[in-house]
Amino acid sequence: MGIGPGAGRWLKEAGPAGAVRIRAKMARAVELATVMGSDSVDQALRLAATAGRFADDDLLSILEHLAANRPVGEFARADEAHSVQSGTIGWKDLGQ
Numbered sequence: 271m272g273i274g275p276g277a278g279r280w281l282k283e284a285g286p287a288g289a290v291r292i293r294a295k296m297a298r299a300v301e302l303a304t305v306m307g308s309d310s311v312d313q314a315l316r317l318a319a320t321a322g323r324f325a326d327d328d329l330l331s332i333l334e335h336l337a338a339n340r341p342v343g344e345f346a347r348a349d350e351a352h353s354v355q356s357g358t359i360g361w362k363d364l365g366q
Contacts, residue, residue: 273311283319302333310336314333315329318332
């Protein structure tokens with residue numbers, strides 16, 4: 271990929287993750303790289319791949335986060351081994 275290794279990683283992760291419209295999302299990434307620079311888009315694609323973020327606006331959201339100079343903190347990839355839900359206490363009154 272002309273953008274960088276982050277783009278290659280995104281492509282390798284997107285297919286097995288079940289991402290849709292991969293070609294359109296990569297075309298958008300190329301457009302963004304032209305405007306914002308390849309380095310920042312490559313970094314955002316790498317972060318998106320690591321976090322499993324392949325939805326339509328995920329790349330732009332990550333780019334905006336990086337542009338605001340906010341630090342990239344720890345993140346967890348939601349899967350069967352890890353839930354992003356804080357607990358089940360909120361469900362205790364359901365149905366009562």
